[in-house]
Amino acid sequence: MVKHVLIIEDEPNIVEALSFILSRDGWAVSLHADGNDAVEAVQRKRPDLVILDVMLPNKSGFDILKDLRDNADTQELPVLMLTARGQNKDRVMAEKLGVSRFMTKPFSNADILSAVQELTLC
Amino acid sequence: MPRETLVGTRIRERRNLAGLRQAELARRSGISASYLNLIEHNRRRIGGKVLQDIARALDVEPAVLADGAEASLIASLRDAVGDRAGGVPELQRVEELANRFPAWSRVLNESFQRITSLEKRLAAASDRLTHDPYLAAAFHDVLSSVTSIRSAASILSDTAELEPAWRDRFHRNLNEDSARLAESSQSLVNYFDNTEDAGIGITTPEDEVEAFLQAHNFQIPAFEAETSSEEMIQVEAGKMRSAAARFMLESFLKQYWWDVQALSADRLIKAVAEFGIDPLQLAQHLLVDVTLVMRRLASLDENQIPTPVGLVICDASGALSYRKPVAGFAIPRFGAGCPVWPLYRTLSAPLQLFQTQMTYSGDQRGVYQSYAIAVPVTPSAYNQPPLLRAYMLIRPVALSKSDAKPRQQPENEQHTRVGVSCRLCVEVSCAARREPSILAEGL
Numbered sequence: 001m002v003k004h005v006l007i008i009e010d011e012p013n014i015v016e017a018l019s020f021i022l023s024r025d026g027w028a029v030s031l032h033a034d035g036n037d038a039v040e041a042v043q044r045k046r047p048d049l050v051i052l053d054v055m056l057p058n059k060s061g062f063d064i065l066k067d068l069r070d071n072a073d074t075q076e077l078p079v080l081m082l083t084a085r086g087q088n089k090d091r092v093m094a095e096k097l098g099v100s101r102f103m104t105k106p107f108s109n110a111d112i113l114s115a116v117q118e119l120t121l122c
Numbered sequence: 123m124p125r126e127t128l129v130g131t132r133i134r135e136r137r138n139l140a141g142l143r144q145a146e147l148a149r150r151s152g153i154s155a156s157y158l159n160l161i162e163h164n165r166r167r168i169g170g171k172v173l174q175d176i177a178r179a180l181d182v183e184p185a186v187l188a189d190g191a192e193a194s195l196i197a198s199l200r201d202a203v204g205d206r207a208g209g210v211p212e213l214q215r216v217e218e219l220a221n222r223f224p225a226w227s228r229v230l231n232e233s234f235q236r237i238t239s240l241e242k243r244l245a246a247a248s249d250r251l252t253h254d255p256y257l258a259a260a261f262h263d264v265l266s267s268v269t270s271i272r273s274a275a276s277i278l279s280d281t282a283e284l285e286p287a288w289r290d291r292f293h294r295n296l297n298e299d300s301a302r303l304a305e306s307s308q309s310l311v312n313y314f315d316n317t318e319d320a321g322i323g324i325t326t327p328e329d330e331v332e333a334f335l336q337a338h339n340f341q342i343p344a345f346e347a348e349t350s351s352e353e354m355i356q357v358e359a360g361k362m363r364s365a366a367a368r369f370m371l372e373s374f375l376k377q378y379w380w381d382v383q384a385l386s387a388d389r390l391i392k393a394v395a396e397f398g399i400d401p402l403q404l405a406q407h408l409l410v411d412v413t414l415v416m417r418r419l420a421s422l423d424e425n426q427i428p429t430p431v432g433l434v435i436c437d438a439s440g441a442l443s444y445r446k447p448v449a450g451f452a453i454p455r456f457g458a459g460c461p462v463w464p465l466y467r468t469l470s471a472p473l474q475l476f477q478t479q480m481t482y483s484g485d486q487r488g489v490y491q492s493y494a495i496a497v498p499v500t501p502s503a504y505n506q507p508p509l510l511r512a513y514m515l516i517r518p519v520a521l522s523k524s525d526a527k528p529r530q531q532p533e534n535e536q537h538t539r540v541g542v543s544c545r546l547c548v549e550v551s552c553a554a555r556r557e558p559s560i561l562a563e564g565l
Contacts, residue, residue: 011266013295017273020288024281055262084265106269109276 003120004028006047008038008064009082010056018051021109022116035059039067042074049120051112054083054090062093069098078119082107128221129173130164132187135222136180137162150179195231196220202234245546249454256326260310267303271296327366332445332455334362334371340446341421342375345382355379374444378421385410385418391426394419399431399517401493402475412475413497416515420446432516434465438509448516450488454543461554462540465514468496472510479519483541483549489519 005022009015010033019029032041035056042050050068054061061081068074078100083090094102101115137147148158152175160166161176168176169188177184199216220227274292278284284292342358344350359372385408397403399419405412420433432448436459445453453459459466464478476494493515498508541547544557 011270013270013299014266014273016291016295017270017277020277020292021273084262084269105265106272109273109280 002026002028003048004030004045005049005051005116006030006032006042006045007051008032008035008041008056008061009051009053010034011053017109018112021113025113025116027116033057035061035064038064039071039074042068042077043071047077049078049080049116051080051082051116054081054094062097065094065097065099080112080115080119128164128218129168129187130160130162130166131218132221133158133176133180134162136182136187140180142180147176147179151175195224195227198231199227199234202231202238246455249457249543249546254326257313260306260313263306264303264310267299267306270299271303274299327362327364327370330362330364330367331370331374334358335374335446339423341423342378345375345379346387350379350382352379377417381414381417381421385414387418387422387426390415390418391422394427399427399429399515401515402477411497412493412495413513416493416513419515429517434459434463434514434516436465436512438469438511440466440469443511448490448518450518451482451490451516452542452546454546457543457545459543460541460547461544461556462538462552463514464492464494464538465512468494468512468514469510472496472498472508479537480516480540481537483539483547491517491519493517 003026005027007015007018007022007029009018009031012033015031015033019031022029030045030047032038033056036058038052038056038059052061052064056064061083065079065081068077068079079098080101080103081094081099082103082105083094084105091102100119103111103115133147137144140147142150144158144162145155148155151158151172153172157166158176161168161172173184173187177187180187196217199220274295278289278292278296344354355372355375358375359368362368362371389408390404393404393407397407401412401415401419404415404419408415416433419427419431422431424430430448431446432451432453433444433446434442434453435444436442440458442453442459445455447453464476464480468474468476473495476492478492478494480490480492482488482490494513496510496512499511500509502508539549539552541549541552544552544555545559547555547559549555550559
């Protein structure tokens with residue numbers, strides 16, 4: 001069965017590259033670019049994994065992660081967080097909120113694929 | 123040891139430097155060797171003819187032996203060492219140090235001065251790197267472009283049979299992102315070029331307006347002239363390079379111009395001569411709003427009033443919209459100020475005028491009198507709280523810990539210890555601390 005990843009990221013060229021490498025790897029990919037209704041998008045699309053950017057328009061990735069962890073349906077959902085802010089305090093904040101994996105930009109395609117595969121191993 | 127008792131020590135130092143035996147110096151000075159021995163061990167006070175004879179024999183000015191190291195060097199060393207955490211147990215012997223080893227003392231003093239100067243530059247740079255929204259956005263832009271380029275390049279390089287449509291798309295992305303990266307990088311280079319001197323550069327609208335105000339010493343004398351007109355606002359604001367800076371300066375100048383119409387500098391200076399720098403008394407005497415008095419005091423030349431004043435203005439979010447510093451009391455360029463400032467307290471008690479004496483936790487631990495009030499800036503409306511703006515006027519009471527002690531506290535006044543912002547404050551155990559200090563706890 002094809003697994004489904006939702007990419008919540010507002011940089012179109014990064015989204016395009018991520019979509020390509022994940023599709024090539026056999027994933028069904030859907031996209032969302034705004035922070036405001038990102039939680040609703042997750043609940044509607046019910047992905048197997050979420051790739052979540054930190055700096056999004058209208059609502060930060062940290063707030064979205066918190067909402068996902070506060071919701072029983074998405075409490076266990078694997079979330080791979082991407083950020084251009086590599087400060088330790090951001091990593092600590094993400095871990096405190098229950099992130100599954102935290103990666104800083106720029107990342108390699110191989111690292112992303114490997115992280116996604118590890119996080120969705122049953 | 124008191125300075126006058128060290129004359130003998132200085133004579134001994136000078137004699138040794140000149141390579142003279144005690145007996146020889148005694149002979150040249152016309153005194154006995156045993157008397158010179160007592161003098162050199164500071165067991166006899168000397169002055170007058172004997173001092174002059176010894177000075178002549180040593181080929182130095184009598185004042186060099188009598189006064190020793192410059193008072194400024196001693197004071198400077200005492201201040202520098204005294205500011206170090208915990209102090210130095212031998213601080214009371216700083217005078218002896220300066221007299222016995224003047225050259226080393228100067229080196230030590232210069233090192234302290236350099237450390238202080240570097241700490242200030244580090245603080246300014248750190249403040250900017252941490253809080254400057256322009257830098258945060260620029261770095262984000264660079265990293266996003268690099269990420270996209272890396273991914274696209276990797277796909278083009280590693281995918282053996284890439285469909286032409288995808289290949290064209292990633293080529294186009296590479297082109298777009300590399301152009302974006304070049305632009306962001308150039309912008310960052312320009313930014314840091316401008317900040318080379320003191321961590322301060324004209325790159326953001328706030329910087330532009332602040333540079334304008336500092337260059338004008340926060341005064342627009344042309345507005346005070348009888349021939350001034352409102353059109354001058356556009357002329358001055360038009361000097362800004364960015365539209366955002368023009369908007370900000372125009373808002374400031376409009377307020378300034380109307381303030382001048384409502385309260386002339388001459389009228390205010392006369393009132394200050396009678397009542398001193400007390401905004402409430404001045405407002406009551408002049409029958410004007412107290413915030414008008416604060417703004418006008420901050421626009422006066424320092425020579426026109428008894429003591430210089432600083433002024434900080436913030437909106438209801440605590441964001442500082444006006445910063446006029448006063449000697450020894452730094453105001454952060456970015457981010458929020460010290461949460462203990464009475465400025466912020468006013469936001470929960472609008473229209474109440476707070477008079478607070480503050481001890482500043484900076485290098486000099488100066489004492490300042492502050493007057494703070496929050497006032498509505500929007501008209502009354504049903505069921506809507508007014509938007510507030512808070513003002514804090516700052517007046518130095520004593521500029522240095524060795525300068526004067528804080529005056530006695532009036533009964534209706536509070537006293538509080540404040541800093542510049544948590545990041546640049548040395549009060550480690552402050553209950554209001556929100557982040558570690560780079561000065562007290564290291565980077």
